Amino acid sequence: MFEQIQAPSADPILSLISEFKNDARTDKIDLGIGVYRNDKGITPIMAAVAQAEQTLLKTESTKAYQGLVGDENFNLAIQSLLLGGTSAMARASTLQTPGASGALRNLADLLAFARPNATVWISNPSYINHRPIMLRAGLAVQEYAYLNPVTKAVDETAMLAQVAQLGPDDVLLLHGCCHNPSGADLSLAAWQRIAELAQQRGFLPFVDIAYQGLGDGLEADAQGLRLLANAVPELMISTSCSKNFGLYRERTGAAILVGEDASHAHNGRAKMCELARGSYSMPPSHGAAIVSTILADDQLNGLWRAELDTMNLRINGLRSALVEGFRIATQGEDYDYFGHHKGMFSLTGLSDAKIARLKADYGIYIVSGGRVNIAGLQLNEVDALVAAVVAVNR
Numbered sequence: 001m002f003e004q005i006q007a008p009s010a011d012p013i014l015s016l017i018s019e020f021k022n023d024a025r026t027d028k029i030d031l032g033i034g035v036y037r038n039d040k041g042i043t044p045i046m047a048a049v050a051q052a053e054q055t056l057l058k059t060e061s062t063k064a065y066q067g068l069v070g071d072e073n074f075n076l077a078i079q080s081l082l083l084g085g086t087s088a089m090a091r092a093s094t095l096q097t098p099g100a101s102g103a104l105r106n107l108a109d110l111l112a113f114a115r116p117n118a119t120v121w122i123s124n125p126s127y128i129n130h131r132p133i134m135l136r137a138g139l140a141v142q143e144y145a146y147l148n149p150v151t152k153a154v155d156e157t158a159m160l161a162q163v164a165q166l167g168p169d170d171v172l173l174l175h176g177c178c179h180n181p182s183g184a185d186l187s188l189a190a191w192q193r194i195a196e197l198a199q200q201r202g203f204l205p206f207v208d209i210a211y212q213g214l215g216d217g218l219e220a221d222a223q224g225l226r227l228l229a230n231a232v233p234e235l236m237i238s239t240s241c242s243k244n245f246g247l248y249r250e251r252t253g254a255a256i257l258v259g260e261d262a263s264h265a266h267n268g269r270a271k272m273c274e275l276a277r278g279s280y281s282m283p284p285s286h287g288a289a290i291v292s293t294i295l296a297d298d299q300l301n302g303l304w305r306a307e308l309d310t311m312n313l314r315i316n317g318l319r320s321a322l323v324e325g326f327r328i329a330t331q332g333e334d335y336d337y338f339g340h341h342k343g344m345f346s347l348t349g350l351s352d353a354k355i356a357r358l359k360a361d362y363g364i365y366i367v368s369g370g371r372v373n374i375a376g377l378q379l380n381e382v383d384a385l386v387a388a389v390v391a392v393n394r
């Protein structure tokens with residue numbers, strides 16, 4: 001059987017990593033893969049995470065199976081982090097998952113079970129895995145208008161006009177904050193309008209939030225989601241601890257259902273457990289144990305929040321430096337969008353030919369499509385990046 005299987009072409013992001021590694025230039029800049037880097041260029045283990053791991057090493061007494069729902073302390077803590085203060089808390093149920101990727105797939109499987117004719121609407125552009133995850137679950141996928149390629153802001157008029165046409169068989173997949181890949185987020189007014197339209201038209205909102213705390217802070221980044229959660233009868237949420245806890249390889253995330261009442265949400269979660277039993281069965285425990293240890297302890301919680309703020313400040317500082325650098329270099333405001341975008345990414349609109357030139361002539365690595373990871377940059381590299389981008393765009 002295996003002889004008929006062709007190896008798929010290499011993942012373009014992974015090939016870019018190895019090309020970068022093998023590039024001998026000392027002034028090369030990696031803006032490719034989507035991981036946070038600090039001002040020393042590394043993706044550190046957060047101090048709160050390292051301290052929680054020490055605690056776990058001393059207190060953990062068994063490696064026996066944990067069960068299909070994962071760690072209930074984690075589930076409740078992560079639910080509160082996202083939905084704290086909303087009426088949805090009382091009618092929500094949360095399942096620990098292997099990352100947000102696992103949550104997206106579990107929620108997609110639940111949709112395929114409960115609403116097999118559903119069409120999932122994703123933004124144009126969207127996170128690269130949204131489409132394949134939904135398709136693999138057997139769902140139909142369509143795109144809604146999102147980014148205005150000229151202003152590099154959300155075209156809310158075009159988007160809302162399309163959303164106003166959705167109906168009960170439609171699922172609207174939104175990015176909670178720090179849109180990947182564009183960096184362009186919805187205004188609160190747009191979230192409000194989406195909440196009204198969901199109630200009028202009966203479509204199901206589904207919010208994927210993988211960067212809470214990396215835009216404007218933990219509370220501000222959840223505002224749109226909370227507004228929606230207070231207003232709509234049903235909501236699906238996928239969330240990740242990869243970025244805001246730096247737990248990428250520990251595969252830590254959650255799927256949250258908000259139902260019309262608590263029993264609906266609990267039944268939905270029980271069904272997701274059954275579906276997960278047919279694939280990975282139970283989520284890995286270590287990352288979730290770290291998160292629940294941090295969130296249950298005042299000192300660790302404070303430390304984690306302070307570290308997250310530092311990450312956020314670094315990204316926003318780089319964004320301000322880019323805006324200033326481009327203004328000086330171009331005597332114009334064409335690159336001010338770097339300052340309007342939120343989170344780690346900005347979509348530059350650079351063509352593949354220009355991206356190839358940046359790599360060949362300047363040692364600047366950017367993924368095809370033009371998404372740059374701002375957190376991959378150092379302050380002392382801003383001028384070089386500005387000069388190179390201005391040169392290829394000339």
Ligand SMILES: Cc1ncc(COP(=O)(O)O)c(C=O)c1O
Nearest residue numbers: 099100101127180210240242253
């Ligand atoms: C929007 C979005 N959703 C989900 C994910 C998946 O996150 P995880 O690493 O937790 O699986 C990512 C990761 O880049 C993402 O950007």
